[in-house]
Amino acid sequence: MSAATSARVRPARVGRPNKDSREKDAREAILDVAEERFSRHGFHGVTVREVANAAHVNTALIHYYFGSKKELFDAVFMRRAEIINAERMAAMDAYAAAHGDGVTVEGAIEAFLAPVLTRLANGGPGWRNYFALVGLVNSTTAWGGEVMTRYFDPVIHRLIDLIACALPEASKEDLYWSYNFLSGSLTLSLAETGRIDRLSEGLCHSDDVEALRPRMIAYAAAGFRRVCEGK
Amino acid sequence: MSAATSARVRPARVGRPNKDSREKDAREAILDVAEERFSRHGFHGVTVREVANAAHVNTALIHYYFGSKKELFDAVFMRRAEIINAERMAAMDAYAAAHGDGVTVEGAIEAFLAPVLTRLANGGPGWRNYFALVGLVNSTTAWGGEVMTRYFDPVIHRLIDLIACALPEASKEDLYWSYNFLSGSLTLSLAETGRIDRLSEGLCHSDDVEALRPRMIAYAAAGFRRVCEGK
DNA sequence: CAATTATTTATACGCCCAATGAATTTACTG
DNA sequence: CAGTAAATTCATTGGGCGTATAAATAATTG
Numbered sequence: 001m002s003a004a005t006s007a008r009v010r011p012a013r014v015g016r017p018n019k020d021s022r023e024k025d026a027r028e029a030i031l032d033v034a035e036e037r038f039s040r041h042g043f044h045g046v047t048v049r050e051v052a053n054a055a056h057v058n059t060a061l062i063h064y065y066f067g068s069k070k071e072l073f074d075a076v077f078m079r080r081a082e083i084i085n086a087e088r089m090a091a092m093d094a095y096a097a098a099h100g101d102g103v104t105v106e107g108a109i110e111a112f113l114a115p116v117l118t119r120l121a122n123g124g125p126g127w128r129n130y131f132a133l134v135g136l137v138n139s140t141t142a143w144g145g146e147v148m149t150r151y152f153d154p155v156i157h158r159l160i161d162l163i164a165c166a167l168p169e170a171s172k173e174d175l176y177w178s179y180n181f182l183s184g185s186l187t188l189s190l191a192e193t194g195r196i197d198r199l200s201e202g203l204c205h206s207d208d209v210e211a212l213r214p215r216m217i218a219y220a221a222a223g224f225r226r227v228c229e230g231k
Numbered sequence: 232m233s234a235a236t237s238a239r240v241r242p243a244r245v246g247r248p249n250k251d252s253r254e255k256d257a258r259e260a261i262l263d264v265a266e267e268r269f270s271r272h273g274f275h276g277v278t279v280r281e282v283a284n285a286a287h288v289n290t291a292l293i294h295y296y297f298g299s300k301k302e303l304f305d306a307v308f309m310r311r312a313e314i315i316n317a318e319r320m321a322a323m324d325a326y327a328a329a330h331g332d333g334v335t336v337e338g339a340i341e342a343f344l345a346p347v348l349t350r351l352a353n354g355g356p357g358w359r360n361y362f363a364l365v366g367l368v369n370s371t372t373a374w375g376g377e378v379m380t381r382y383f384d385p386v387i388h389r390l391i392d393l394i395a396c397a398l399p400e401a402s403k404e405d406l407y408w409s410y411n412f413l414s415g416s417l418t419l420s421l422a423e424t425g426r427i428d429r430l431s432e433g434l435c436h437s438d439d440v441e442a443l444r445p446r447m448i449a450y451a452a453a454g455f456r457r458v459c460e461g462k
Numbered sequence: 463c464a465a466t467t468a469t470t471t472a473t474a475c476g477c478c479c480a481a482t483g484a485a486t487t488t489a490c491t492g
Numbered sequence: 493c494a495g496t497a498a499a500t501t502c503a504t505t506g507g508g509c510g511t512a513t514a515a516a517t518a519a520t521t522g
Contacts, residue, residue, distance in 0.1 A: 136370050141423060184416040191375070215409070226449045257500085292499080
């Protein structure tokens with residue numbers, strides 16, 4: 001189906017487990033390295049040779065598993081998207097079920113953010129790299145919007161529906177624009193460019209999730225209210 | 232000083248004015264095309280050949296004027312940064328002078344945003360491309376934070392000082408985090424990924440500055456207040 | 463243990479990249 | 493109108509790119 005002739009879909013765990021006692025699959029090692037590189041330099045700033053070397057595998061192995069560089073990128077993007085989307089859906093469903101009629105803007109946003117912030121804080125470097133990649137893709141003019149739409153729209157519509165319950169007077173336009181502002185704030189925080197560290201001369205740190213979390217929720221909730229209630 | 236041996240700094244306008252009666256300098260044409268391409272595909276997603284062809288110029292001419300691809304990128308980034316920075320500084324100075332003791336969060340943010348939003352709405356495609364490029368760079372992990380710091384820090388500190396007048400109780404941390412959220416919202420809007428168009432199924436448009444402006448100001452001001460006043 | 467299948471490596475192809483330096487064309491200057 | 497300097501082109505260099513193919517190696521299966 002895909003571009004190249006091969007691109008195997010990981011058969012049932014056969015073949016030798018890897019020469020030098022590497023604990024993970026070669027396939028997973030490739031994904032990890034690619035994730036880290038793509039998140040820092042973007043799709044075009046990374047070469048498949050570079051990924052192969054850093055993962056200690058042969059270049060051809062990447063094409064054996066993924067078919068092409070583009071398909072490798074997609075595999076990186078998809079791997080954790082499915083996990084985090086399921087977690088966010090569950091968190092919002094649980095919040096809605098628990099509060100039914102009395103949902104608040106703050107509660108909805110917190111449910112929407114919690115899985116991401118938890119993974120960001122405790123998920124290890126893989127998850128941090130992944131979120132930085134999402135932040136980068138989200139701002140990429142050429143194909144960023146399209147990719148984000150494909151992977152993340154359902155979760156976002158769930159959030160907007162939830163907030164619409166808390167703000168029944170809100171217009172669709174106001175809700176979408178407000179979400180766009182929230183999205184920008186979030187993805188810049190995820191990108192971890194070290195910008196706030198430099199700007200604040202060391203007072204704040206991009207990786208300080210505990211400082212980020214309450215401020216992000218308060219800021220976004222207040223913004224939604226003001227835009228959507230007009231007061 | 233720079234990488235290549237040459238990289239001329241535009242001498243006094245000599246030489247032939249350009250074969251096929253082109254009105255602009257070749258140099259400006261190169262900058263315009265590079266701006267557009269870099270803003271869509273990032274530094275590594277663009278080749279100097281591609282820029283040369285689109286600008287109807289020989290590849291070597293780019294190296295004649297700019298020395299290297301990296302220096303071309305820097306020239307693109309700097310060209311409009313100086314203009315917009317001066318305008319923003321002037322706008323905030325004027326606002327501070329006019330309101331002295333009675334500055335508000337809304338007023339400060341409006342002064343900070345006004346020159347950008349005006350250029351975005353009425354500055355033509357060059358300015359739109361430029362702002363999209365800023366949006367992309369701002370989210371680029373590898374060197375984005377550093378580049379933004381170098382070019383835009385003074386304006387931002389001016390804004391934060393102004394808001395600090397309106398919110399004298401605010402802590403530095405709260406101000407910096409809030410600014411970071413504002414910055415994310417703004418640069419995502421500038422990036423014009425078409426995301427909000429797709430998300431809203433055509434209801435909202437990324438290039439609708441008149442819809443963006445009042446919502447952006449209201450959202451950010453409310454966020455600042457809530458985070459910095461804690462109420 | 464032979465046959466098979468999955469994994470990994472070695473090697474190479476064809477293409478395009480950024481960058482150079484010399485040659486050439488154009489316009490200005492005295 | 494010759495001389496000079498800027499602008500532009502041409503031809504080339506060396507290297508890295510993504511991808512393809514086939515051989516070699518290792519584990520599984522009958």
